Amino acid sequence: xxxxxxxxxxxxxxxxxxxxxxxxxxxxxxxxxxxxxxxxxxxxxxxxxxxxxxxxxxxxxxxxxxxxxxxxxxxxxxxxxxxxxxxxxxxxxxxxxxxxxxxxxxxxxxxxxxxxxxxxxxxxxxxxxxxxxxxxxxxxxxxxxxxxxxxxxxxxxxxxxxxxxxxxxxxxxxxxxxxxxxxxxxxxxxxxxxxxxxxxxxxxxxxxxxxxxxxxxxxxxxxxxxxxxxxxxxxxxxxxxxxxxxxxxxxxxxxxxxxxxxxxxxxxxxxxxxxxxxxxxxxxxxxxxxxxxxxxxxxxxxxxxxxxxxxxxxxxxxxxxxxxxxxxxxxxxxxxxxxxxxxxxxxxxxxxxxxxxxxxxxxxxxxxxxxxxxxxxxxxxxxxxxxxxxxxxxxxxxxxxxxxxxxx
Amino acid sequence: xxxxxxxxxxxxxxxxxxxxxxxxxxxxxxxxxxxxxxxxxxxxxxxxxxxxxxxxxxxxxxxxxxxxxxxxxxxxxxxxxxxxxxxxxxxxxxxxxxxxxxxxxxxxxxxxxxxxxxxxxxxxxxxxxxxxxxxxxxxxxxxxxxxxxxxxxxxxxxxxxxxxxxxxxxxxxxxxxxxxxxxxxxxxxxxxxxxxxxxxxxxxxxxxxxxxxxxxxxxxxxxxxxxxxxxxxxxxxxxxxxxxxxxxxxxxxxxxxxxxxxxxxxxxxxxxxxxxxxxxxxxxxxxxxxxxxxxxxxxxxxxxxxxxxxxxxxxxxxxxxxxxxxxxxxxxxxxxxxxxxxxxxxxxxxxxxxxxxxxxxxxxxxxxxxxxxxxxxxxxxxxxxxxxxxxxxxxxxxxxxxxxxxxx
Numbered sequence: 040x041x042x043x044x045x046x047x048x049x050x051x052x053x054x055x056x057x058x059x060x061x062x063x064x065x066x067x068x069x070x071x072x073x074x075x076x077x078x079x080x081x082x083x084x085x086x087x088x089x090x091x092x093x094x095x096x097x098x099x100x101x102x103x104x105x106x107x108x109x110x111x112x113x114x115x116x117x118x119x120x121x122x123x124x125x126x127x128x129x130x131x132x133x134x135x136x137x138x139x140x141x142x143x144x145x146x147x148x149x150x151x152x153x154x155x156x157x158x159x160x161x162x163x164x165x166x167x168x169x170x171x172x173x174x175x176x177x178x179x180x181x182x183x184x185x186x187x188x189x190x191x192x193x194x195x196x197x198x199x200x201x202x203x204x205x206x207x208x209x210x211x212x213x214x215x216x217x218x219x220x221x222x223x224x225x226x227x228x229x230x231x232x233x234x235x236x237x238x239x240x241x242x243x244x245x246x247x248x249x250x251x252x253x254x255x256x257x258x259x260x261x262x263x264x265x266x267x268x269x270x271x272x273x274x275x276x277x278x279x280x281x282x283x284x285x286x287x288x289x290x291x292x293x294x295x296x297x298x299x300x301x302x303x304x305x306x307x308x309x310x311x312x313x314x315x316x317x318x319x320x321x322x323x324x325x326x327x328x329x330x331x332x333x334x335x336x337x338x339x340x341x342x343x344x345x346x347x348x349x350x351x352x353x354x355x356x357x358x359x360x361x362x363x364x365x366x367x368x369x370x371x372x373x374x375x376x377x378x379x380x381x382x383x384x385x386x387x388x389x390x391x392x393x394x395x396x397x398x399x400x401x402x403x404x405x406x407x408x409x410x411x412x413x414x415x416x417x418x419x420x421x422x423x424x425x426x427x428x429x430x431x432x433x434x435x436x437x438x439x440x441x442x443x444x445x446x447x
Numbered sequence: 448x449x450x451x452x453x454x455x456x457x458x459x460x461x462x463x464x465x466x467x468x469x470x471x472x473x474x475x476x477x478x479x480x481x482x483x484x485x486x487x488x489x490x491x492x493x494x495x496x497x498x499x500x501x502x503x504x505x506x507x508x509x510x511x512x513x514x515x516x517x518x519x520x521x522x523x524x525x526x527x528x529x530x531x532x533x534x535x536x537x538x539x540x541x542x543x544x545x546x547x548x549x550x551x552x553x554x555x556x557x558x559x560x561x562x563x564x565x566x567x568x569x570x571x572x573x574x575x576x577x578x579x580x581x582x583x584x585x586x587x588x589x590x591x592x593x594x595x596x597x598x599x600x601x602x603x604x605x606x607x608x609x610x611x612x613x614x615x616x617x618x619x620x621x622x623x624x625x626x627x628x629x630x631x632x633x634x635x636x637x638x639x640x641x642x643x644x645x646x647x648x649x650x651x652x653x654x655x656x657x658x659x660x661x662x663x664x665x666x667x668x669x670x671x672x673x674x675x676x677x678x679x680x681x682x683x684x685x686x687x688x689x690x691x692x693x694x695x696x697x698x699x700x701x702x703x704x705x706x707x708x709x710x711x712x713x714x715x716x717x718x719x720x721x722x723x724x725x726x727x728x729x730x731x732x733x734x735x736x737x738x739x740x741x742x743x744x745x746x747x748x749x750x751x752x753x754x755x756x757x758x759x760x761x762x763x764x765x766x767x768x769x770x771x772x773x774x775x776x777x778x779x780x781x782x783x784x785x786x787x788x789x790x791x792x793x794x795x796x797x798x799x800x801x802x803x804x805x806x807x808x809x810x811x812x813x814x815x816x817x818x819x820x821x822x823x824x825x826x827x828x829x830x831x832x833x834x835x836x837x838x839x840x841x842x843x844x845x846x847x848x849x850x851x852x853x854x855x
Contacts, residue, residue, distance in 0.1 A: 094781075096783075096784050127771065129803050163799070163803070266757040268758050271778055271786075349757070349846070350674065353846075353851035354850065356851040362571075363570040363571065366570075367676060367678065370503035370505030370679055371502075373504075378505040378679075379537065394535055394537065395535060395536070395571070433851075438847075439761060439847055440844075442757070442761035442762065443764040443765035443842070443843065
């Protein structure tokens with residue numbers, strides 16, 4: 040089905056070239072469609088690799104292999120297939136991935152393990168080897184394309200192309216970070232896997248690149264939720280070509296490490312927000328800030344419990360400042376909380392303090408805030424210093440229509 | 448708003464009298480409505496008490512007090528207020544509950560701790576003491592009423608009255624168990640608390656009554672979910688008057704204990720199913736049987752993860768045999784599972800075995816099954832002997848309409 044562009048979509052940004060990264064796209068025709076569906080990123084020799092993957096234990100072959108490749112820390116190429124997830128396809132699915140790796144490795148004269156592969160789309164159908172081979176062949180020799188072309192090509196049920204860029208100073212050297220991402224919640228038949236790729240020209244050792252990506256993920260990808268469901272293929276990879284010529288970042292004590300880590304957090308947050316903005320049926324972008332929890336992780340868990348509550352999400356969809364539902368969601372998170380110390384605000388206006396509704400609570404400005412597209416919910420637990428912010432979207436008829444009214 | 452009766456509603460059953468239980472209802476007018484909203488159950492002296500309560504840490508005053516009363520194991524009366532949950536009302540809410548307990552205790556010449564109180568309805572507004580006093584006064588002297596009247600009166604946003612009855616032989620004595628329950632998911636402003644009450648004329652010591660209720664709850668109330676949200680006031684109480692004259696059940700070795708435990712499980716399952724059948728917007732009653740898990744508890748957790756998945760629930764709403772979404776939900780449960788050992792069936796017809804779609808899978812009979820009102824999903828994990836069955840309903844536009852389109 041054709042989906043309308045999300046009302047929360049952002050325009051694709053201007054993105055500079057990244058030295059050491061060449062993007063190409065091609066038509067593998069994994070589905071009966073006329074669009075590019077195979078993306079190829081060629082990476083300079085010596086490119087560092089890091090990755091984070093779904094915690095879903097029923098993960099895909101590509102995720103299993105990716106986890107092993109990340110341990111080696113090096114990459115020369117990325118192939119992203121759109122239209123077929125290759126999930127639940129057993130040994131035949133694995134053979135298709137190995138074929139792609141060998142084909143690209145042969146072209147680049149590198150190791151097959153230097154070639155990362157991701158796939159999203161229909162499940163239960165092994166990636167067709169003949170289409171993959173022809174598609175890869177076409178991509179290897181295609182003209183280089185733009186970041187927006189690549190972002191469009193990795194997408195499946197996304198309603199808009201998602202990209203972000205930022206930069207950081209390492210000593211006297213400005214390094215650039217570009218990212219593209221796909222995902223819009225979980226839509227059958229694609230399961231709307233979130234696949235994100237970050238490319239930088241910075242010189243960064245694999246271990247520190249991994250440390251930066253893992254830390255940023257905790258505060259970004261692990262702090263967003265559309266519908267609480269977790270894909271079997273979720274993957275974010277980071278590639279650092281080193282072409283900027285900075286003194287390589289080895290660990291957090293390297294000069295410029297802080298700036299690079301901040302830039303990584305920035306781009307991951309931008310990308311994560313874009314996924315929420317394409318949440319199925321989303322009409323509102325919701326930021327939930329939790330303060331006063333026992334720890335940051337406790338705050339994050341409470342935030343996710345609120346963000347996953349269908350009752351909170353529907354209340355906000357309906358413009359209802361229903362703080363009782365927020366209290367309920369805090370209580371079910373399983374984290375330390377005390378009903379009589381909870382305070383809750385919408386758009387910065389306190390509706391309840393210390394477990395009681397405010398006597399002089401004026402709902403009018405809150406209702407105005409909730410009528411907008413960007414909703415802020417603040418919850419103070421009143422127990423400690425832990426804090427976290429999580430992001431989600433509202434739950435609307437659009438979600439039901441996308442997921443129930445159409446057959447996959 | 449007025450809600451249409453759920454299409455999954457069952458007619459109210461014929462329910463016999465229970466010796467030692469007298470039901471009365473009255474109008475406290477907690478809301479601006481003309482209906483009975485206060486239920487009073489008078490219980491014979493010597494009645495045993497057991498209870499299970501919400502695990503939501505932001506629980507209500509009534510739940511806090513109920514937990515203490517259950518430790519004493521005795522009850523003479525139950526008062527249920529409908530229309531005001533008395534939640535998040537601090538000390539003033541507690542005063543109202545204590546007033547009711549004292550008033551009923553004075554009438555019955557018993558201890559205030561023998562009087563159980565439950566409340567559901569709007570939150571953040573202390574239960575008005577004057578209305579409670581007048582309502583209780585009226586209820587104490589009202590004519591006895593029927594089980595259906597009581598079931599109607601405890602309801603708030605329920606679309607049908609919910610009752611169940613069963614019996615068991617203890618030696619030569621037939622004992623009866625009657626139950627009434629309210630709840631339909633979580634609807635603001637009521638948060639649709641689930642409140643259930645089981646009454647029996649059996650003679651059962653409190654400790655064993657508690658053991659039976661706790662065990663039954665694990666397999667019934669803890670195996671249902673409408674939308675994953677957990678009320679701050681969920682409560683199920685069991686009262687045993689002892690008037691049937693059986694040799695008192697003291698523990699699992701008492702003659703007839705097995706039969707009583709089976710009857711308790713039966714009535715709890717009936718009541719739990721009725722709540723699912725009144726799930727907000729429910730069009731289909733879904734049974735999810737998980738086998739082959741590492742343990743029964745692991746099977747239950749996997750089942751609940753499937754039952755809470757918005758993607759599984761919307762797929763079933765749309766009649767879509769989407770086994771990939773079931774695999775995803777199994778994987779995110781955080782329990783032991785192996786993608787390549789999973790098997791999934793709809794209506795007894797296997798769609799996938801050992802992690803792969805069946806080559807000769809015929810979707811036609813599955814589609815027919817999914818077009819019905821009673822949906823069976825079977826998931827075999829392939830790892831052990833653990834099994835559990837959980838129940839839920841589908842996720843439809845009705846849920847969104849109830850929770851988002853109307854202001855509370």
